[in-house]
Amino acid sequence: MATIMDNVGIVVxxxxxxxxxxxxxGLELEGEGLVEGDWAGRCTGLHGQRVEVAMMRTPDGHGRVELSRFLEPEVVEDHRTAPVNALGYLRAMFQVDDIEDTLARLDRHGAQLVSDEVVQYEDVYKLCYLRGPEGILVGLAQKLR
Known part of the structure; x- marks a missing residue:
């Protein structure tokens, strides 16, 4: 039996x-829609939920990010400013071809490095964590070999 990861969900x-x-x-918008109805509440435990959803797909088609905006019920907690050693969801890591170019492009969207630098792990990767819109924590990795 194979297990395939379908998506990572982020509430905004x-x-x-x-x-x-x-x-x-570099992700592509796969589709947008409204998720509501009894079936949705039975799945999530949030009865009466109404959620706007946008599904983003990686260029290779193997990964997706589901962005959700809850209309009902109201958001009850905010983990966006939690440090990288907080329990629970941490971040999604994306491999990029050119980390400096990617950072320059994301800067126009308010992205900020968590530690103010890109680090190099041996001669294998350049790595960094950054916060995007609403404090979303994302990791970037550039293979050097």
């Missing part, structure tokens, strides 16, 4: 800037 207050950010990162 405003879909448009998050979509633009992930587009700049």
């Amino acid at each position: 207050r405003d879909l448009a800037p998050a979509i633009d950010f992930f587009r700049e990162l």
Whole structure:
């Protein structure tokens, strides 16, 4: 039996800037829609939910990010400013061809490095963590070999 990861879900207050950010990162908008109804509440445990969803797909088609904006019920907690050693979801890591170019493009969308530098792991990777719109934590990795 094979297990395939379908997507990573990220809850945001405003879909448009998050979509633009992930587009700049190279993901493609696969579709947008409204998720509501009894079936949705039975799945998530949030009965009466109404959620605007945008599905973003990586260029290779193997990974997706689901951006969700809850209309109902209201968002109850905010983990966006948690440090990288907080329990629970940490970040999504994306491999890029040119980390400096990617950072320059994401800068136009308000992205900020977490540690103010890109580090190099031996002669294998350049790595960094950054915060995108609404504080979304994302990692970037550039293979050097």
